[in-house]
Amino acid sequence: MRKARxxxxxxxxxxxxxxxxxxxxxxxxxxxxxxxxxxxxVRRAIEATGYVPNRIAGSLxxxxxxxxxxxxxxVAQSIFNATIEAxxxxxxxxxxxxxxxxxxxxxxxxxxLVEAALGQRVxxxxxxxxxxDRRSRKLLRNSNATVIETWGLPADPIDVxxxxxxxxVGVEIARFALDRGYDRPHLLSARGTRAQERRDGFVDAWCxxxxxxxxxxxxxxxxxxxxxxxxxxxxxxxxxxxxxVICSSDWLAQGLLVEAASAGLKVPDELAVIGFGNLAMASxxxxxxxxxxxxxxxxxxxxxxxxxxxxxxxxxxxxxIDVGFRLxxxxxx
Amino acid sequence: MRKARxxxxxxxxxxxxxxxxxxxxxxxxxxxxxxxxxxxxVRRAIEATGYVPNRIAGSLxxxxxxxxxxxxxxVAQSIFNATIEAxxxxxxxxxxxxxxxxxxxxxxxxxxLVEAALGQRVxxxxxxxxxxDRRSRKLLRNSNATVIETWGLPADPIDVxxxxxxxxVGVEIARFALDRGYDRPHLLSARGTRAQERRDGFVDAWCxxxxxxxxxxxxxxxxxxxxxxxxxxxxxxxxxxxxxVICSSDWLAQGLLVEAASAGLKVPDELAVIGFGNLAMASxxxxxxxxxxxxxxxxxxxxxxxxxxxxxxxxxxxxxIDVGFRLxxxxxx
DNA sequence: TTGCCTAATGTAAGCGCTTGCAACACATTT
DNA sequence: AAATGTGTTGCAAGCGCTTACATTAGGCAA
Numbered sequence: 001m002r003k004a005r006x007x008x009x010x011x012x013x014x015x016x017x018x019x020x021x022x023x024x025x026x027x028x029x030x031x032x033x034x035x036x037x038x039x040x041x042v043r044r045a046i047e048a049t050g051y052v053p054n055r056i057a058g059s060l061x062x063x064x065x066x067x068x069x070x071x072x073x074x075v076a077q078s079i080f081n082a083t084i085e086a087x088x089x090x091x092x093x094x095x096x097x098x099x100x101x102x103x104x105x106x107x108x109x110x111x112x113l114v115e116a117a118l119g120q121r122v123x124x125x126x127x128x129x130x131x132x133d134r135r136s137r138k139l140l141r142n143s144n145a146t147v148i149e150t151w152g153l154p155a156d157p158i159d160v161x162x163x164x165x166x167x168x169v170g171v172e173i174a175r176f177a178l179d180r181g182y183d184r185p186h187l188l189s190a191r192g193t194r195a196q197e198r199r200d201g202f203v204d205a206w207c208x209x210x211x212x213x214x215x216x217x218x219x220x221x222x223x224x225x226x227x228x229x230x231x232x233x234x235x236x237x238x239x240x241x242x243x244x245v246i247c248s249s250d251w252l253a254q255g256l257l258v259e260a261a262s263a264g265l266k267v268p269d270e271l272a273v274i275g276f277g278n279l280a281m282a283s284x285x286x287x288x289x290x291x292x293x294x295x296x297x298x299x300x301x302x303x304x305x306x307x308x309x310x311x312x313x314x315x316x317x318x319x320x321i322d323v324g325f326r327l328x329x330x331x332x333x
Numbered sequence: 334m335r336k337a338r339x340x341x342x343x344x345x346x347x348x349x350x351x352x353x354x355x356x357x358x359x360x361x362x363x364x365x366x367x368x369x370x371x372x373x374x375v376r377r378a379i380e381a382t383g384y385v386p387n388r389i390a391g392s393l394x395x396x397x398x399x400x401x402x403x404x405x406x407x408v409a410q411s412i413f414n415a416t417i418e419a420x421x422x423x424x425x426x427x428x429x430x431x432x433x434x435x436x437x438x439x440x441x442x443x444x445x446l447v448e449a450a451l452g453q454r455v456x457x458x459x460x461x462x463x464x465x466d467r468r469s470r471k472l473l474r475n476s477n478a479t480v481i482e483t484w485g486l487p488a489d490p491i492d493v494x495x496x497x498x499x500x501x502v503g504v505e506i507a508r509f510a511l512d513r514g515y516d517r518p519h520l521l522s523a524r525g526t527r528a529q530e531r532r533d534g535f536v537d538a539w540c541x542x543x544x545x546x547x548x549x550x551x552x553x554x555x556x557x558x559x560x561x562x563x564x565x566x567x568x569x570x571x572x573x574x575x576x577x578v579i580c581s582s583d584w585l586a587q588g589l590l591v592e593a594a595s596a597g598l599k600v601p602d603e604l605a606v607i608g609f610g611n612l613a614m615a616s617x618x619x620x621x622x623x624x625x626x627x628x629x630x631x632x633x634x635x636x637x638x639x640x641x642x643x644x645x646x647x648x649x650x651x652x653x654i655d656v657g658f659r660l661x662x663x664x665x666x
Numbered sequence: 667t668t669g670c671c672t673a674a675t676g677t678a679a680g681c682g683c684t685t686g687c688a689a690c691a692c693a694t695t696t
Numbered sequence: 697a698a699a700t701g702t703g704t705t706g707c708a709a710g711c712g713c714t715t716a717c718a719t720t721a722g723g724c725a726a
Binding site: 342343344354355358359361362386387388389391392393395423646655663 | 710712713714715
């Protein structure tokens with residue numbers, strides 16, 4: 001059932017409207033410059049032919065693709081989804097189309113996706129994972145594309161970074177834990193992610209208060225319910241048992257809580273739990289989860305705002321845009 | 334900090350490698366036809382110049398974009414995420430890049446996104462929502478792009494459909510309800526979505542068994558926790574109280590269950606709940622949720638398989654690909 | 667040696683659009 | 697009447713590739 005080629009081009013429209021191709025092109029891109037009578041003729045010709053402008057040709061000629069690439073680890077149950085959603089919507093308002101690349105756990109496909117995106121001459125490329133590959137970094141630096149790293153604030157961004165300090169999150173959690181008088185925290189982190197930085201922040205602040213280095217358990221990302229379950233079983237057996245488990249995601253925390261409930265442990269008195277992300281379930285399940293809220297949507301919007309400024313030709317004042325975070329104390333700790 | 338234009342073109346590489354542009358192009362697209370010595374020279378030239386092929390130009394010349402557009406209502410907490418993820422990964426393996434468009438609730442932006450995608454001359458366009466707009470349908474029919482509608486099996490697909498019968502899901506739920514002896518079901522559906530078809534299936538089968546048309550409550554999509562909560566409050570007040578609430582999503586079901594728990598109602602004896610989607614939480618929370626499982630990943634993979642066949646020039650045998658569904662009985666009903 | 671075939675490479679004509687510049691028609695000013 | 701300005705439109709040269717077709721070199725059979 002393949003259809004015949006539908007080669008309606010600018011030329012066809014131009015012929016029909018009795019104008020030059022330049023005029024039709026202007027109608028499509030800057031309608032206001034045409035005389036109303038001409039515009040009307042073109043409009044009718046487009047209508048009659050069912051013409052859809054070939055943006056590929058347009059991009060080639062104008063050297064601007066109106067394409068943005070967003071590279072994220074995954075999309076299935078991702079903490080980045082709010083960011084992605086906000087970004088795609090905002091970009092659509094500005095006439096940009098978003099290509100989504102999945103870099104996978106450990107960002108194994110990051111490098112090839114960077115190259116693919118660059119091959120499409122995207123106007124911007126937005127990263128969520130951490131890009132370590134040297135060749136990719138170099139390609140990005142040499143490209144004309146705006147490069148925005150999100151969800152973190154690396155010391156030396158490729159171009160611009162929009163995020164928050166994971167280290168500070170750790171510090172804040174430590175402060176909270178000290179404040180509430182917790183004594184034996186246990187850290188549950190996903191390996192090779194920014195959770196590591198939060199862990200460092202926690203340990204730093206915790207030890208600065210004269211406490212011993214806390215115990216910890218590492219997981220392979222991504223963190224899910226099941227790992228929270230497993231973690232509970234491990235933690236429950238420890239002696240002395242930790243009184244606070246700090247999880248690198250709300251999923252982990254939720255898994256823990258479910259097991260704690262069926263083991264009959266009182267939360268937070270016998271076991272307290274802190275999550276990360278403030279996913280919907282954190283406030284909707286019982287007990288509600290004490291967690292760190294990140295405004296993922298704002299990260300997306302700020303990223304797009306950077307693009308806007310760039311395309312207006314404005315200089316970007318700072319290479320770091322900090323959207324902050326907030327600890328929300330609820331039932332679980 | 335804008336960077337200078339990096340105009341490394343095929344020509345630059347060709348000059349450096351002392352070959353024609355055609356040869357470099359072949360190296361990029363069909364490496365095996367070159368003599369090894371030539372290939373090596375080109376390889377080195379590319380390495381030295383940091384050349385990244387301009388796929389835009391390539392697409393224009395070859396009339397194949399290697400781009401696929403996926404149009405989904407949302408991505409934040411979507412039941413489609415598994416499909417999207419599977420699709421993007423599979424496509425990446427085949428050298429395709431995926432553009433993600435968000436059509437929004439009620440698919441308000443569907444039409445403009447269809448046109449934008451067509452403007453990029455995508456090789457295929459994959460829809461999850463329902464496309465009713467006549468102009469869009471016409472554009473799609475006239476385009477060369479493969480069009481795949483997913484998550485449903487419309488009687489007259491634009492091109493090919495991959496999904497399952499929502500009506501049958503409703504029938505299956507009715508069968509289950511009758512089987513378990515439920516008496517006063519209450520339907521909770523999102524307006525203007527395919528949930529409506531499931532509802533029809535249920536009502537059809539339920540009435541066919543000689544029962545009265547069940548009560549129902551409608552919501553605006555997307556369905557979330559909060560609406561499940563609200564629904565519980567409404568349902569709890571009814572007299573006689575329903576003994577089974579059929580929700581159009583697991584979110585809804587979960588919201589209901591949380592409220593039921595805090596109201597001290599016994600599930601499923603005093604109130605049973607059925608969800609839809611088999612999201613992670615359906616099996617991970619307590620009580621576990623009886624729900625309909627859809628293999629979203631498979632939908633994505635089947636869609637990509639259709640594209641593969643098309644690009645091999647094979648004729649598509651059937652315009653409907655049914656991936657089925659499965660009712661999973663758990664604690665909640 | 668000649669003729670023919672195959673494999674490897676080159677030549678060059680586009681692909682469908684954008685846009686700097688030129689051209690023109692009027693209106694307004696001097 | 698000439699000069700100048702303003703608003704519209706057309707001309708045509710690309711943008712960086714792909715690919716049909718032409719060309720060349722080398723191998724092999726007759």
